[in-house]
Amino acid sequence: MVHKMRAVRKLGPGPGAQLIEVEVPGVGPHDILVQVTATSICGTDYHIFRWDPWSEGRVKPPLTLGHEFSGRVVEMGPEVHHLRTGDHVSAETHVTCGRCLACLTGQAHVCQETRILGVDRDGAFAEFVAIPAANAWVNDPDLAPELASIQEPLGNAVHTALAQPLVARSVLIMGCGPIGLMAVAVARQAGAQVVIAVDISAYRLRLARELGASEAIDATKGDPVARVRELTRGSGVDVLLEMSGHPTGISQGLRALRPGGEASLLGLPSAPFRVDWGNEIVLKGLTLRGITGRRIFETWHQVRALLRAGLELSPLITHRLPLERFAEGMNLIASGRCGKVILYP
Amino acid sequence: MVHKMRAVRKLGPGPGAQLIEVEVPGVGPHDILVQVTATSICGTDYHIFRWDPWSEGRVKPPLTLGHEFSGRVVEMGPEVHHLRTGDHVSAETHVTCGRCLACLTGQAHVCQETRILGVDRDGAFAEFVAIPAANAWVNDPDLAPELASIQEPLGNAVHTALAQPLVARSVLIMGCGPIGLMAVAVARQAGAQVVIAVDISAYRLRLARELGASEAIDATKGDPVARVRELTRGSGVDVLLEMSGHPTGISQGLRALRPGGEASLLGLPSAPFRVDWGNEIVLKGLTLRGITGRRIFETWHQVRALLRAGLELSPLITHRLPLERFAEGMNLIASGRCGKVILYP
Amino acid sequence: MVHKMRAVRKLGPGPGAQLIEVEVPGVGPHDILVQVTATSICGTDYHIFRWDPWSEGRVKPPLTLGHEFSGRVVEMGPEVHHLRTGDHVSAETHVTCGRCLACLTGQAHVCQETRILGVDRDGAFAEFVAIPAANAWVNDPDLAPELASIQEPLGNAVHTALAQPLVARSVLIMGCGPIGLMAVAVARQAGAQVVIAVDISAYRLRLARELGASEAIDATKGDPVARVRELTRGSGVDVLLEMSGHPTGISQGLRALRPGGEASLLGLPSAPFRVDWGNEIVLKGLTLRGITGRRIFETWHQVRALLRAGLELSPLITHRLPLERFAEGMNLIASGRCGKVILYP
C-alpha cells in the first residue's frame, strides 16, 4: 500500500493552489478509498482557486480541491458491505446529515448541513480520495472515466432539465456554460420540440449547436426575447432552464416564457437584483423551481439511464490534461474557451 | 320589462364615480342579463375609483364599475340553453378568448386576451349586468347572496391556497387583506397543521384570528421571520401564501420558508424590487407559483365544495350598504378597517 | 356547390356497409363542412362494419362510418369565426356536452354525454363531413393528409404514453396494434431508455422494430415477463403502456412492472377477467391510469409538437386505397397484416 500521493492543495487563504505530496487519506469505518482515474474542473473549483469572496467566507485551507471524479475502490472501512474493491465508482459530492427533515423526506439535496467534497472536506484533485461509502455511485464497468467524472455536473443538468416535462415542449436554455450545454443535450434527448440556447460566447454557442440546440442565439446581437417569440410563433417558450445566473439573462428568460410556463433555476446571481415580480411571475402564472445539487439518488439513476441510452456528450470534453497541469486547466475555465477540462492524476 | 337602471359609473378619466340612471344593458345571442342582488367591493374597484396609474393606463370610461356579484337571471339570448330564468348566479369575471393556447389547454386563467367585468366592460355596481352565459356560475339555491357575491375573490384565495397540498403542513399567509383572510379560513379547512398570518394592521390580525389563524403576527412588532422559525421549531414553514404584494412581505415570506418549501404568489407589487434570487430561491430549492384569477371552472367547483362543507366566512363580511352609499364603501376600503363591504342595488 | 356525394354507409343492423350516393350534410350555425382529403380505418370502424355485439348495442343505422380524417373547410355556419374556408383541418372526434363536471374541469375526455363521429353521428368515410367548429383542429399547411388523418389515433397513443414521464425510464408496450406501434415511436422520441414491445404477430413486431423498439418480443415464444426482467437486469420496467386489452397481456404487463411502477391502460378487454389485485397492484404500490380519448386540446398540441419535431411514422402507413375499396381495407384490418390503412374519397 502506498502512503504518499500527489494532490492539488490550497495551503492557505488567497489565490492559487499547489501540487504537493501528502499522506493518502485514512479510511473511517463507513468510508472507502478511491484511486482517482479522471477528475474534472468545475466552476466552483475555479472560484476557490482564485479565492473569490464566496470562497473566502466558506473554505478553510489547507484543502485538497476538486469534487468531480471517477476511480477504483482500493480500500473499504469495516462497516462497508455493499461495495467491492475494484468497483468503478463516482460520487455524490454532497455529504448530507441524514437526520434532518429534508434528509428524512426525500429532499436531501437541500439539507442545510451538507458538506461538499473539495469545498468543506478534502477533494479529488489527487491520486486518492476518501469518501463515505454511502456517497459512492457504482458505474457501469464500460463507462469511460471522463464521462464517469462529469456525471456530477451532468446530474445538475438532469435535475434542472427533468424537473418538468420537456417532451413535445419548446425549451429555452439561458446560459451555455458546461451545465447549460449538458442541458441542451438532455433536453434534446428528452423529446423537446425545440431547444433554444442563448449565450454571449460564440465558442459556447457553437458547442450548443453541436450538442443538439435547434437554435443558438447570441445575446450580444439583438434581443433574444424577440427572437424566441419569432421561433415560437409569438407565444413564448413552454419551459426555461435558467443556467446563466445573470440578472439580464434571468429577466430575458422570464420574459421569453409563455403565460403558464415553467422554469427551473440553477444559475446563481452574485448579488440581489431587481425583478419585475408582478408582471413577469405572478400575472403570467409561472411556476419557478429553484434547483440545487442532485436528487439522491433519483437523479443518478436518470443520468445512468440517459448515458445507457446513448446521450452524446463527447463534443463537451474539450481538454484533457495531466493533473500537474491543473493551473493551465484553471486558465482555460477563466477564458471561457472550453467545455469540460479533464485532469488525469 | 324595465328599461332604465341605476349604476355606479365612471364617466371620464380622473378620480371618483357617480350613481346615475342608464339604459339596462342589451343581451347578445350568447349572453344573459342578471338582476343584481348583492355586489361587493374589490381592491381593484377602489384603484379604478381613485384612478391610480394602473387604471389610467387600462380603463376607458365611461364604465360601470364592479365585478363581484350575485343575482337572478332575468333574460337570456337565443343561443343560451343551459340556464333558466330565475337561476341564482354569480360570474367568472374573466371573459377569455376561448381560442388561444392557454384557453385550449386548461389554462384560460392566463389568457392574454382576457377582458374583465368592471374593468374592460361594464360591471356589476348596478341593478342589472349583462354577461356571457358561458361565464355564469349557478349557485346553490340557498347560498346567501353576500356569500355568493364574494365567491369571486374567494376563488382567488382558493386558487392560491390549493395550488399545493396544505394538509399536515405549516402555512404562512403573508398579508391579511380580504383575500388573505379568506385564505386563512381555507387553509384551516384544508387541514393545515398551523396557519400563521402576518399583517401590519391590528384590525386585520383580529379578523385573521377569528377566521382560524393559529397565530397572527404583527409585522410592526419584531421580526416575523424569527417568530415563524420559533413556531416551526426552527425549520421554517412548508408553504407560503404570498398575499401582501409588498417587497418586504415577499422577502420575509421567502426567508420564512423551509428549504424545499413551496409558495403561491398572488400579491402584486407596484414596481420591480430587489430579490435575493440565489440565496432565497435557487439554493433553497423552492417552488414558486404565480397565481392569477381562478381555474375555470375547477376553482369554482372547489369554492362550492368548501362552502357546502361549511367554510365559515361570516366574520369577514363587516359592512353592508345600499348601492347609493358606494362612496362610503370606497372610503372603508381606503381605511383598511373593514373586511368585505357589500352593496345592495 | 355540389349537393350529392359518395359515402360508406351502414344502412341497417347487421354486417357490412355500402358505398352509396347521399346528400352532402347540412351545416348548423356552429358547424363546418369539410371536404375529406384522406381518411383512415380504425379498429372501431371494423367492429361496426362486422357488427359485433358492442356495435349492435350502440350504433343506430343508417350511419356514415369513419372518424379519422383530414380535409379542407368548404363551408362554415354563421356563428363560426375562428376558421377560414380552405383551412387544412382534422377533428377531435368526441363531441362532448360542454356542461358536465368533466367538461367544466378539464376532463372532457371522460364526458359521459360524448357523441362520436362515425359511431353516434355521421362520419368521414365520405367526400364531405360536417362537424362542430369547436372540434376542428387546424393543421400545419404542409402536414401530409395521411399523417393529418391519423392524428386522432396518434392522440390516443400520445395521451397514453405521456400520462407519465418516459424520459430515462424503461417502457414496456404490451400490444402492437396501430396505436401500440405509434406509442413505440412516441416513447422513443420521449427519451425512454429502452422501449420493449410485445405482440403475437411477427408482422407487427417487425413494424415495432422499424418504429424504434429496442426489443420486440414474440409472446408466443417463451415468457415475455421473464424476458423483460432479463432486459431490465432483474428489476422490471418502470412504465407499462397497456395496448393489448387482453387478459393475458394485462397480467403479463403488470407482472413485468417493477415495484412502484406506473401503467397507462388503453386496451379494452371484451369481458371482465380475473386479476391478482393484491399481489400485482396493491403490494407492488403500482399507479394505474385508465386512458380514453384525447385531452382536449392538450393532447392535440402535443401531437402537433411531436410531428413538428420529426416523429417518424411513415413505416406505419402500409396501405393506401381509394374509398370505393373500403371493403378491402376492412379485410386488411381483419387480417392483422397491416399498419394504418388510408382511404381517399
Added chain:
Amino acid sequence: MVHKMRAVRKLGPGPGAQLIEVEVPGVGPHDILVQVTATSICGTDYHIFRWDPWSEGRVKPPLTLGHEFSGRVVEMGPEVHHLRTGDHVSAETHVTCGRCLACLTGQAHVCQETRILGVDRDGAFAEFVAIPAANAWVNDPDLAPELASIQEPLGNAVHTALAQPLVARSVLIMGCGPIGLMAVAVARQAGAQVVIAVDISAYRLRLARELGASEAIDATKGDPVARVRELTRGSGVDVLLEMSGHPTGISQGLRALRPGGEASLLGLPSAPFRVDWGNEIVLKGLTLRGITGRRIFETWHQVRALLRAGLELSPLITHRLPLERFAEGMNLIASGRCGKVILYP
C-alpha cells in the same frame, strides 16, 4: 440491567401463542433496545396467531409477535448517535435493505427485501424490543403511549388518504376496519367535502360516525353504489379509499367513483377475482394507486403533524388490556367488535 422478560411467542407452526419468559434481546452496533410502554394488535398479528395460509408460508417460528408499539430507549449500540436513552419512540416496522432501486429513489415502502417486525424478526408483544436505530421515530414527549403505538397503522391510513388531494372533494371509504376508521378521521381533517363510509358491521359504522363520517352506509341494506350516487347528486365520488380488500367492496367502490376519479387501494383480497377492467377502470379514466406501508419518513411527518393539529382518534381505542390477556385481545379482533386493542407489558 434486567436479562429476562415476558414475551408473547409463537413457538412452532400452528395456531396460538404463549406468554413466556425469554432473554432480553441483544443490541447490535446500529440497534437500540426499547422498553415497551404500549403495544397494539394489528390484523396481521391475528392472522399469525391463528396461523392462516399466508402465515404458514411466511412466518418461521419461534417468533415474538407484534409490531405496533411505543416505548422508551434503554440501550443503544455504539454506532447510534442521533438518539438518547429515555427517548419516547415508536418504530417504522419495515426494515428495508437500503440498497435497492426502490430504497435509493424514495420508494423504500416497496423494497422487496423488507423484513417486518413481528413477522420476519422478533416483535413488540414483549417487555423489550430491539430495532435498528434507523427505524426509530422519536415521538413528541407528551404523546400518549397508546396514540404513539397506533401511529404505525395510522401511517397506513395517512399514506392511503393523502396519496391524492382530499380537500373540497367527496371521499368514499370502503371498509371500516381500524385503518378505514382512521382514514375517516384523516379525510375529515384533510377538508373532504363529504366522507362516506361503507361497511357491513353496525358496530364499525357507529365508530365511523363518531370519527367524522358524513354518512355511514350499511352495505347489507341496499346498494351502496346507488346511495353514493344520491349523496353526490348523481355524479359519483371524487376519491375512493379502498380498505375492504373484498371483491364486492372493490367493485362497488370503483362503480361509485365518478369518471376521472382517483382511488387509493390498501385492502388486500385473499385471492384473484373478476374485474370489469374496461368499463370500470379504462373507459372511466380512473387513476388507481396501490398502497403499501408508509413513505419513510414522509408519512411519519404527516402523522405527527395531524396529531399535533388535534386529530381525534380516541373513539377508536376501544380496549386496553395487560399483555398477559393478549388472547382475549385476539378474540376481540376475531369478533370485529372493537377498534384498536392496546396491550400493556
